[in-house]
Amino acid sequence: MAKDRARHWRSRSAWLPAACSTKWRRSTRRASPTPTRRWSQRPSVRLLAGAPIALEFLTPLRLRRVQTYDDRTFAEALGWYPLIGLLIGVCMWAMDRALSELLPPVPTAVLLVAFLALASGGLHLDGVADTADGMAVQGDRAERLGVMSEGNTGPAGVMALLLVLMAEWAAIVSLDGSVRAPALIVAPALGRWAVVPVGLLFRPARPRGLGHAMQTAMLPIAAPLATLFGVGAAVALFGLAGVVLVIAATVAALLIASLAARLLEGVTGDVFGAAIEVSQVVVWLSLVAAGMHGWAEPLVG
Known part of the structure; x- marks a missing residue:
C-alpha cells in the first residue's frame, strides 16, 4: 500500500508546474534580511537600543560614528533618561568626595x-x-517660536541661566550631613524623569521636533521604564520621603510646561530642557529644607 502511494505521488509530480515542483528544494539564494528587520522592530529590542541613544543625546559621549535620530528613536530613548541621570549623579557624588578632601x-x-x-x-x-x-x-x-528656534540668547535667557545656576550652586553648598550624597545622586535622575508627565499631559507646539517626538512616538513601555528608574531611585534612597521628592519634581516640571503651553499652545524640546533643570533644582532645594528640619532621613547614607 505504501509503495502504491509513493508511486502515485511520483506520477503526479510529472504534471505539477515548475514552481510547485521546486517548492521543497533547498534555496541557494542568500537569506532575506526581512527576519532581521522584523527582529529589530520588536519593542523589547528597540527599547534596549534606546539606552546608548539616550547616553549620546543627554551627554557629550559618542558611541557611534553617525548620530541620526528620528521621532521613534527619541521616543525609545526616553525610558533611559533617568538612568543616565543616575549615572551623572553617581559621578557627581564621586567628584564631591574627591574634591571635599582638597577644597572648601x-x-x-x-x-x-x-x-x-x-x-x-x-x-x-x-x-x-x-x-x-x-x-x-x-x-x-509664531513670533515666540521663531525666537526660540533662532538660538540667540537674549536678556531674559541670560537672566534665567544665572538664576538656575545660582540656585544649583546654593543648593549644593547647603546640602550637608547624610542627605548630601543621596541628594547628589537622585536629583539628576528625577529631573530627567520629569519629562514623562510633561510628555503625557501636554501636546507639542510644533508638528516636528523633539517635543513632537516625545509625545507622538513614545513606546508604551518607555514611560513605565523611566518611572522605574527615576521614582524607584528616589524611594530606594529616601523611602517615603522619596515620594515627596517625586511630587516636587512633577509639580515644578508641570508648572514650567503649563506656563509655556499657555503662550506657545504646546511644549517644545526647549521646554523639556527647562523642565529638567528646574525640577532638578527643586529636588535639591526640597532636600535642603527637609534636612534643616530633619524631615528627610536617607535610607542610604
Missing part, C-alpha cells in the same frame, strides 16, 4: 555645577535660555 564647600559646589553643565553638554541649560527668551517676547505664538 564653596569652590567644590562651583566645580560640581560646572561638571553638571558639561555632563549634559549644556543641552538643558540651552532649553532654559530659549524658553525664557520665547516667553519674554511680546508677540504672538
